[in-house]
Amino acid sequence: MAQTPVKVTVTGAAGQIGYALLFRIASGQLLGADVPVKLSLLEIPQAVKAAEGTAMELDDCAFPLLSGIEITDDPNVAFDGANVALLVGAMPRKAGMERGDLLEANGGIFGPQGKAINDHAADDIRVLVVGNPANTNALIAQQHAPDVPAERFTAMTRLDHNRAISQLAAKLQVPVTEIKKMTIWGNHSATQYPDLFHAEVGGKIAAELVDDAWLRDTFIPTVAKRGAAIIEARGASSAASAANAAIDHVFDWVNGTEWTSAAIPSDGSYGVPEGLISSFPVASRNGRWEIIQGLEIDAFSRERIDASVRELEEEREAVRSLGLI
Ligand SMILES: NC(=O)C1=CN([C@@H]2O[C@H](COP(=O)(O)OP(=O)(O)OC[C@H]3O[C@@H](n4cnc5c(N)ncnc54)[C@H](O)[C@@H]3O)[C@@H](O)[C@H]2O)C=CC1
């Protein structure tokens, strides 16, 4: 273990996603089986003790790659020298609530954390925001970190991406590995647009293998409302699947991929206003996300992408008027 450990900061470490995430990070699944990690757990004061309990369990695993654990309620300490920041800590949506309701409650968390990242994180910091409303929370954090390249702030739509693959594979009765080029566009919310017009199954366009009614009336709403369905069934929001998607997102960002979905700051591609943190089809090359260019967008897709992007613009306006950015 000659390599310097990578510092990974996890906020909301004592929460349910934190509990599903930390052990996988410590076991090497976030960055690779040969990369030592140092964990920094950020919690609110009331939850520090619970985070200490989780740290005791991490110790008890004797993970060969885990070089240390720090626990704090101070973002300036937690992000000091951080190479990867997973911003999970937020208030989870309760039954009946939409993400817009959470903007104000969560906005106050992500400004100070963005500033602490700006002031203390390592030069190669990569930020993934999981806490909802993830896209706009990422925007708030990014706006408070003017010295960090904007592209380092991302939000998670990988869970939606994985859900879309799973739903399509089940419909067509093919293994998930047969499904390529899945894309989620827009916001991590019920307006998101899972796109089957570019997805491929065994080399064929997915939209041509399913009937229009299923695509429109079953597939899109099932993927877009899956979070709410899990809350309804489990009485709590997705945790292990969310942690899994966070692992997938960061692993691919660092190690490369030819096609996945991630919410990254728009450069104006596909008519998405510059600066909005919106989900796109992306590749990761040399440690950087790149929006996959040149896809034809038909009228059906255009309408849905525009609707989700409009919601992101409204969220941006809302946090502007609340003085959060
Ligand atoms: N983007 C996505 O696909 C998904 C996002 N989520 C979101 O992830 C977030 C976390 O979910 P859970 O772990 O289930 O919630 P949870 O309530 O179990 O845990 C949240 C933790 O964050 C902590 N926390 C609150 N404010 C904090 C702050 N300022 N600094 C540090 N820690 C803080 C709380 O003390 C708590 O331990 C929620 O916003 C949820 O909606 C959940 C599933 C999927």
Ligand SMILES: O=C([O-])CC(=O)C(=O)O
């Ligand atoms: O809906 C929620 O609050 C949790 C979430 O983001 C998801 O499961 O996609």
